[in-house]
Amino acid sequence: MLRHRFQPGRLVAGVFLILAGVIYAGDAGGLWETPWFVVIPVVVGGLCLAGAVGVVARTVHRRTVHRRRGAPHTGQPDESRADPSG
Numbered sequence: 001m002l003r004h005r006f007q008p009g010r011l012v013a014g015v016f017l018i019l020a021g022v023i024y025a026g027d028a029g030g031l032w033e034t035p036w037f038v039v040i041p042v043v044v045g046g047l048c049l050a051g052a053v054g055v056v057a058r059t060v061h062r063r064t065v066h067r068r069r070g071a072p073h074t075g076q077p078d079e080s081r082a083d084p085s086g
Contacts, residue, residue, distance in 0.1 A: 005061070009054025016046020
């Protein structure tokens with residue numbers, strides 16, 4: 001049993017940030033020359049892709065959970081889990 005849900009958006013963000021680190025490490029090690037502005041599109045593009053993957057993963061997870069419960073997904077919060085004190 002997993003201790004937490006798999007979050008592919010965080011995985012994608014991590015991969016792109018590691019890629020940015022490898023790009024700078026290669027430049028610092030003298031393996032290649034990298035202009036300073038090259039990493040900006042890598043990081044920004046990776047974060048945008050990670051956000052999109054996160055939204056898709058959340059949508060799929062919510063639909064899967066509602067399908068298992070047998071209730072149709074309406075986009076509204078489940079009232080059976082509402083706070084009884086409020």
